[in-house]
Amino acid sequence: MKTDKNKKFTFWPYAIVIGLASFMAYIIYFVVQAMNQDVDLVSKDYYAQEIAYQDQIDRVRRTQALGDVMLQYNEEAGNILLQVPATYQDKNLSGTITLFRPSDDKLDKQLPLQLGRDKSQLIDVGGLEKGLWKVRVNFSDGAEAYYSEKTVQIK
Numbered sequence: 001m002k003t004d005k006n007k008k009f010t011f012w013p014y015a016i017v018i019g020l021a022s023f024m025a026y027i028i029y030f031v032v033q034a035m036n037q038d039v040d041l042v043s044k045d046y047y048a049q050e051i052a053y054q055d056q057i058d059r060v061r062r063t064q065a066l067g068d069v070m071l072q073y074n075e076e077a078g079n080i081l082l083q084v085p086a087t088y089q090d091k092n093l094s095g096t097i098t099l100f101r102p103s104d105d106k107l108d109k110q111l112p113l114q115l116g117r118d119k120s121q122l123i124d125v126g127g128l129e130k131g132l133w134k135v136r137v138n139f140s141d142g143a144e145a146y147y148s149e150k151t152v153q154i155k
Helices: 012-035 046-051 053-066
Strands: 070-074 079-083 094-100 109-112 120-124 131-140 145-154
Touching (some): 046 053
Antiparallel strands (some): 070 079, 079 120, 094 109, 094 131, 131 145
C-alpha cells in the first residue's frame, strides 16, 4: 500500500469557489441596493397627465400667442415677481401658481393667483429650500385656459 505523502495542496479549486461566492454576494448586494432606491416619477399622476398632454400644448400656445408670463427672481428681496402681459389687461384671470421642486415632491407648494391692478403678483420664497424650482402658472379667463412654466434657481 502506497501513501500519498508527495501529494501537493492545490489552491485553485478553493480560489474559484471563493471568487464565485464573492461575485454572487456582490450581485445580491447590488440587487438589494437597487430595489431599495426611491424611484419617483415626476408627479403622482404622471400617466393621466400624458394622456391629456395635447390640451397642455394648446394652453401653452394660447399663452405664447397673447404674450408669455414674466417671472423675475429677486434674491435680495426673497421673492418672485409674476407679471402678466398687457394683452390680458381686459381679462378677469383666476388660477393657481405651483412651486414645483423636481427633486422632492414633498416641498411643492400651491398658491392662488391673486393679481393686482397692474396684473402682477409677488410670491414670497423666503421659506423655500435653496435649489432648482419650477414655477407653473395655470390660469383662465373663464373661456380659455392658459399655462406658463419657468425655472428659477433659489439661492
